[in-house]
Amino acid sequence: MATATERAILHVDMDAFFVSVELLTRPELNGRQVIVGHAGERSVVLSASYECRALGVRSAMPMSQAMRMAPHAVVIEPSQGLYQEFSRSIMAIFREITPLVEQLSVDEAFLDVTGSMRRLGSPREIGELIRRRMHEELGLPASVGIARNKFVAKIASTRAKPDGLLLIAPARTVEFLHTLPVRALWGVGAKTAQSLQESGITTVAQLAALTEKSLQRRYGASGTHLFALAHGMDDRPVEVTREEKSIGSEETFAVDVFDTEVLRREILRLAHRVSARLRASGKEAGTVVLKLRYADFTTLSRSKRIDYPTSATGVIAKTAHALLQGLGERPQAVRLVGVRAEKLESSAGGYQLSIDAQEDNWRQAEQAVDRIRERFPAGALRPASLVRPLHGNVPDGHRSDPGSIGTEAG
The missing domain is CATH 1.10.150.20 (5' to 3' exonuclease, C-terminal subdomain)
Structure with missing residues (x-):
């Protein structure tokens, strides 16, 4: 793989990404059992340190099960904004190595470095360069798999964990498999x-x-x-453009909810998350989707196209509230509620003008909040209406945003 005639694909996967990011500001927890996730019994593990993994704890495992396996683990609430910030830095480093980057998640990507070898050296040297930059510039460990195609590179990165590199030479692909x-x-x-x-x-x-x-x-x-x-055959190219088809957020309640006002309040909170992520992605939504899962796990969704593409929280929340009302009387308590933006369009062309001054004021306020969150990603800035619990039923056992951040297996 030392020549430019042999295709070289890297799969880079950050190790226990959410935990690794949290430990940067909590060095006293290095070497201890750490779980990132909400503490509620009905939530799931988003990430676990390797000390926890040695005990059998895995991402997406119910938190109650994880705590039985690792009763002394420190549970850290997820810092979603912080993870996104580090993800942007990680992908920026990848794109300095090669323009051919296919982002798979917040902490994982394929890189085609075939055209970078003349400038940066062999695939192994490029892989070590990436790992070194992750350590020196971001303080994060990364595992790298290198092969002639995406399929084998991904297997190799898994085998390289934690914090390692594994190169599978083309001639040894079948032997490795x-x-x-x-x-x-x-x-x-x-x-x-x-x-x-x-x-x-x-x-x-x-x-x-x-x-x-x-x-x-x-x-x-x-x-x-x-x-x-x-036989190790996989000719798929690295897909540079990975357009998001939807941006969503959902929560699982610690206790099933009947109260419509609690649902409306949670929908508003989710709408704020979705709208912030739309703006961060430079996207606007043409359709809003409401998802409900009842106590017996029956799941339904309803969607509504909005008048013009937007990232405004008010419009997204109002549309989702209307969808909730349109469902009428609910037959059971609600276990999970979600809000999702679909039919995404680029916001590069500006936004729809409105004669409603209040809407423009809200747009400016939300943009100011975004700037504050960029500067203080770990902060708890939120609308005043969401600060105080309603009837003590604020969901404290959430499952965090599978459509946007989700769990991570590294």
């Missing part, structure tokens, strides 16, 4: 793995020993995909 269990293949989930195991296939080497036709007979169209994975 054949040392792995079949579950390690990207896209092979529990059902597929079970089906393969029932056929006596538990390793990639066993899978690769079968012909493509035999796999097609057994698994239909998926057989071709399995055959390609087992």
Whole structure:
């Protein structure tokens, strides 16, 4: 992989990203069991330190289960604005290395460095450069996988954790894959793995020993995909443009909620989150979606197209409140509520003029709040109407924003 004729793909994944960011301001917690997430029993783990992972704690695990596994862990409330700020810095460093960056999440991306080798050296040297810059400039650990394609690079970065680098030379791709269990293949989930195991296939080497036709007979169209994975074949390019199709935020209540006013208040809080993220992304919403999940896990969503694309909290909240009212009397208590912006458009062309001075005043106020949050990302700035609990039912066991930040596996 030392020449520009061989494609070189890096998969860079930050290690326990949310925890690592939090530890920058809490160095006294280094080496201790740390979980990032809300403390409520019905919330989930967003990130766990490797000390917790050694005990079996994983991202997306229910917090109640995690606390049984690691009863002495320190639980830290997530600092979403701070994670986004670091994410922007991480991606900026990647784009200084190569313009071919495909961002997968706040802390993970593919980089095609084929064209960067003449300037920066071999793929391994570029990978070490990235890891060094992450440590020196941001104080964060990162794991890097290097291979001739995205599929193998991603597996390699997982095997390099924590805080390591693994390069799979093109000539050794198949040899590397054949040392792995079949579950390690990207896209092979529990059902597929079970089906393969029932056929006596538990390793990639066993899978690769079968012909493509035999796999097609057994698994239909998926057989071709399995055959390609087992032989390390993946010609997908690094997709530079990754347009967000929606921006959303949702919360799970600590106690199921009947009270409409509590729901309306929570919807307002979610609308503020969504509108702030729209502005940060340079986007405006053409449609607002309301999501409800009842106590029995029945889930429904309703959407409404708004008059003109906007990132204004007032418009998003008003539309979501109207959708809630349109549902009429609810048959059960609500377990989860979410607000999502869809039909996104760039806000580069400016905003829709309005004869309503109040709307313009709110726009200016929200922009001022955004600037304050950029300067003080860990602050608790919020609308006055959301400061005091309503009837003591403020949801304190939330699950945090899977559509925007989510859990992280690094």
